[in-house]
Amino acid sequence: MIEIRLHGRGGQGAVTASRIIATAAYEEGKYSQAIPMYGTERRGAPLTAFVRIDDVRVRERELVHNPEISIVLDPLIAKQQAVVDSLKPGGLVLLNTAYPPEEVKIGGDFKVATVDATTIALETLGRPITNTAILGAFAKITGLLKVESLEKAIKKFFPGRLGDMNIAAVKRSYDEVKGPIQAVVKDAPPEKVDIHVGGYGVLKDVSSWRVYTPEIDVEKCIGCKNCWIFCPETAIQWDEEKNKPWIRYDACKGCGVCANECPVNAIEMVRVEV
Amino acid sequence: MSERITRAQIPISELTITPGSACQGCGAALAARLSFKALGPNVIRHGIPCCPDSVTQTPRVGTVFEGGGAQLTGTARALKAIGREDVLAVGFYGDGGTYDIGFQGLSAAAERNENIIVITKDNEAYMNTGNQRSGATPKYARTSTNPIGPRSRGKPRPKKNIPFIFAAHYVPYVGTASVGFPEDLIAKVTYMKTIKGFRMLIVQSPCPVGWRFDPAKTIEIARSSVQSGIWPLYEILDGKTFKLNYKPKELKPVTEYLSPQARFRHMTEDEIADIQETATANWENLLKADEMGRLTL
Ligand SMILES: Cc1ncc(C[n+]2csc(CCOP(=O)(O)OP(=O)(O)O)c2C)c(N)n1
Ligand code: SF4
Ligand code: SF4
Ligand code: SF4
Ligand SMILES: [Mg+2]
Numbered sequence: 139m140i141e142i143r144l145h146g147r148g149g150q151g152a153v154t155a156s157r158i159i160a161t162a163a164y165e166e167g168k169y170s171q172a173i174p175m176y177g178t179e180r181r182g183a184p185l186t187a188f189v190r191i192d193d194v195r196v197r198e199r200e201l202v203h204n205p206e207i208s209i210v211l212d213p214l215i216a217k218q219q220a221v222v223d224s225l226k227p228g229g230l231v232l233l234n235t236a237y238p239p240e241e242v243k244i245g246g247d248f249k250v251a252t253v254d255a256t257t258i259a260l261e262t263l264g265r266p267i268t269n270t271a272i273l274g275a276f277a278k279i280t281g282l283l284k285v286e287s288l289e290k291a292i293k294k295f296f297p298g299r300l301g302d303m304n305i306a307a308v309k310r311s312y313d314e315v316k317g318p319i320q321a322v323v324k325d326a327p328p329e330k331v332d333i334h335v336g337g338y339g340v341l342k343d344v345s346s347w348r349v350y351t352p353e354i355d356v357e358k359c360i361g362c363k364n365c366w367i368f369c370p371e372t373a374i375q376w377d378e379e380k381n382k383p384w385i386r387y388d389a390c391k392g393c394g395v396c397a398n399e400c401p402v403n404a405i406e407m408v409r410v411e412v
Numbered sequence: 413m414s415e416r417i418t419r420a421q422i423p424i425s426e427l428t429i430t431p432g433s434a435c436q437g438c439g440a441a442l443a444a445r446l447s448f449k450a451l452g453p454n455v456i457r458h459g460i461p462c463c464p465d466s467v468t469q470t471p472r473v474g475t476v477f478e479g480g481g482a483q484l485t486g487t488a489r490a491l492k493a494i495g496r497e498d499v500l501a502v503g504f505y506g507d508g509g510t511y512d513i514g515f516q517g518l519s520a521a522a523e524r525n526e527n528i529i530v531i532t533k534d535n536e537a538y539m540n541t542g543n544q545r546s547g548a549t550p551k552y553a554r555t556s557t558n559p560i561g562p563r564s565r566g567k568p569r570p571k572k573n574i575p576f577i578f579a580a581h582y583v584p585y586v587g588t589a590s591v592g593f594p595e596d597l598i599a600k601v602t603y604m605k606t607i608k609g610f611r612m613l614i615v616q617s618p619c620p621v622g623w624r625f626d627p628a629k630t631i632e633i634a635r636s637s638v639q640s641g642i643w644p645l646y647e648i649l650d651g652k653t654f655k656l657n658y659k660p661k662e663l664k665p666v667t668e669y670l671s672p673q674a675r676f677r678h679m680t681e682d683e684i685a686d687i688q689e690t691a692t693a694n695w696e697n698l699l700k701a702d703e704m705g706r707l708t709l
Contacts, residue, residue, distance in 0.1 A: 148435075149621075180464070181435035181621060338464045344431040363419050367594045368631050370442040372430045372466075389430040393437035393620075394628030407628075 139192040140282060141202045145221050146211035147347075149181035151269030154295060155211065156187035158273060161291035162283045163191045171196045182347040182391065184215060191282065209276060210234055211268045213256055214346040219244050219326050230318055232276055234268050238316050245323025251279045253315040256349065260409075262307040266349040270304040274312030285312060344371075348392030350407035356382050358404035365396035365405060413647060413655055414587070414603035417595050423449060428466040437627025439617035439634060440465040440533040442591045444504060447531050447615070450601035455500045456491075458484050460514060462506035463540040465533060477509050481517030484528040492527070500529055500605065507534040507548035510614070511574050515547075522581035522610045529604055530612045535619040536571070543622040547572040550642075551690075552683055553675045555622070560678045570690070575614055575648065580709045582651035583610035589645060590616045592634030596645055596657050616643045624674030636669040641695040642687075646702075651709050656702040666691050 142159065146152030153174040160172035171190040188202040204224050208231045210216040216233040222244055225231065229248045233239075234255040242250050255271040262271065270292060277283045288308055293301045354365075361381040366374045373390035374383045397405040427448040434441035444466035448455070459474040475483045480503055487501040505514060510532040521528060537555050538544040545555040545567050552566040560566060579586045584607050589597040597615060604611040618634050620627040637643040638658055645657040666688045670676040679687075701707050 180433055183433075338433050340429050340467045341431045341433055347436065363422075367419065367422065367446075368442065368591075370434065370438050370445065370466075370630070371432065372426050372428050372445055376424055378424065386430075391431065391436040393630070394626070395437055395630055398628040399631050 139190055139196065139198075140207070141205045142189040142191075142207045142209065143202055143205040144187045144189070144209045144211065145215050146185060146187075146269070147181070147215070148183045148185060149267070150211045151267050152185060152187045152211050155209070155269035155273060156189045158270070158288065158291045158295060159189045159276070159283070160191070161294060162287040163189075165287040165290050166284065168193060169196050171198075173201060175201065182344070184212075206230065207232070207276075207280065209272060211255065211272055217243065222246055222248055230280065231321075232272065232279060232315075232318075234272055239319045240322055242321070243323060243326070245321050245326035247324075248321055249318035250321050251275065251315055251317030251319075253311050255311060258307055258310045258314065260349075262310060263303050271307040271311050274308035274310065275315035277308075278312045278315055279318050285309070343388040344391050345387055348390065349409065350392050350394060351387070351410045352385060352390065352392070352394070352396050352405050353408050354383060354385065355404045355406070356380075358402055359383065359400075360402055360404075362401060364399040364401065368395050368399045370395065413649065413653075414596075414599040414657070417599045417602070419595060422595065422598055425449070427451070427453060427468045427470065429469060430466070432466045433464040434466065435619075435621050435627070437620045437630045438463075438465065439591045439619060439630050440506075440535050440539075442466075442630070443531075443533040443597075443615040443617040444468065446591065446594050446597050447504065447601055447613075450598040451500060451502060451529075451605065454498060455502050456487055458487065458501065458503040460503075460505050460509045461540065462509060462533075463535070465504075477513035478517055480505055480509060480514040480530075481519070481521035481526075484530070485521050485524070485526045488527045497527070501527070503528065503530045505530065505532050506538075506540070507532055507536060508538045508546045510534075511547035511572050519578075519581065522578055522583050522612070525583060525609045527608050528610060530610075531601070532574075532612070532614045533617045534614050535617045535622060537619070537622050539619050539622045548574070551687065552679055553623075554678065555675070565683065566675070566678065575612075575646075576709070578612050579648040579651045579707070581610070582709075583612070584608070585611040585647065585649060587613045587645075587647040588616070588643065589613055590634045590638050590643060591618070592631050592638060593645060593658065600647065600657075622675070625672050629672055633669065633672060636664060640664040640666045640669045641691040642666060642669050644695065644698055646698060648707060652706050654698075654701045654705060654707045656698055659699070659702070663692070663695060 144152045156172040160170035163170035173188040175186045227247045236254040239250040253275040255268040258271040428445045448468045455470045457470040457472040460480045536548045544557045551570045554566045558567045587600045641663040
């Protein structure tokens, strides 16, 4: 039996990715299972999902505790040592990051592969939904699934044009994945994960939610206060002396409302690498 | 009636503590921010289960859905008993908590004319639990309980007219507002503070996740809803005095509101025509009421 764990955030489609893998395995005549781990599924909140694949009927009905494979859909979470927590020795981790596997800082006895799924998703789907943009890489490095079965499964979840776009994302990630190589770092210190992105109430810093970051050109700004009044996060502050806005980046989730509401296009949403 | 204010008159001070845990571009988070900005700090915030919108620097108490009206009543009467009627008892609830599950308690409080303020962030479904339809969900909208298929065209029934239902309790104040019109929203909350008795404001608050649109478009969609007559801005005093607060010369077509939202993407031309006719007819009625300055409920 192969056990897989997926890490992502609400909105990236980790749960759908787990179901696509399970469906594709089923298409190949295997027995499979997808389990979502529900918490607060707000967009941006971290979540996990699990998959089991076997040649015989899967009887287990519990969460996966010691996966062979860990798939990480989010570039920030991909920096956390916790994604390889309780991974079986000699296991495999597939990370969404622009860095090659040689430069990955998390470490231990496992193999690492990387693919820039965010860029692939943005270029094929126009949105940073990285679930299908990591599946091609998964198929290539594990050899567990044929791309054709992934395509079949994707068409079930996304009919029509959306399906074609997602299949294009799968193919690109199949071609662009780097690795796997043995993890360069041998003994990474275990860490307490505290990324302050989920749960109810006041969060510490939500910078990591952003794919795009707003930047204000104060020269262009005419002081209309649109961005300030419409920011749902109160991230835009008003400087009464200068009659200009400034951004509290720790509170900005990168929704793009400010840029959309600026009458003179003084705010640009810029992709900043994490 | 509320008095028009300008952008410059909106207070700079905020009552929210951020970052909160709502999704990117959450209309309800903005509805909370703007409402509490206008309410000021002298408030006891009451909550019932719903999405996390914005955390405020106010004392906060909470209860079950069904208990909202009763809990607000208790607070308002206790404040009166200790001679602190300067403190406002405010319920900040979801549409599920106002239109449906919490309705009977709120209706009873309205009928008794309790000295309370209820502000509803109307995102048109039970969003916290995954976009199930509510009494506030509009006709044809796709929700997780109204899928699209050969035998289901989204929600089969129209949105409940909750402002009129509460106005028909002959309470001092019922108003509608939108996060796309912050001056109007703040003017209405400011006016509610100057009167006593049961006051209610329903704020349409687009939800990028449930309505399925790009989070950058939250305000654009809120605005086109008002400009197309889908969500008109008005106030009703004592169940009879009526005023439309935003009257464009010509309404925009409803498609400007519907098309950016994937929850309406399946709609046929006939279905769109149905929504257009309803919006136009409703608008004409409201214009007449506005001309007379009164409603007969
Ligand atoms: C009596 C009862 N039924 C169901 C629930 C589960 N529940 C918690 S939040 C919620 C959704 C509330 O919807 P709404 O009031 O519209 O607020 P929103 O989540 O959309 O902000 C539900 C159904 C509950 N807490 N109590
Ligand atoms: S991107 Fe969104 S959260 Fe960030 S400053 Fe602009 S409006 Fe506020
Ligand atoms: S919306 Fe644009 S012009 Fe208006 S205050 Fe903000 S940056 Fe300046
Ligand atoms: S689901 Fe909708 S209403 Fe709830 S927090 Fe997210 S955007 Fe806001
Ligand atoms: Mg709701």
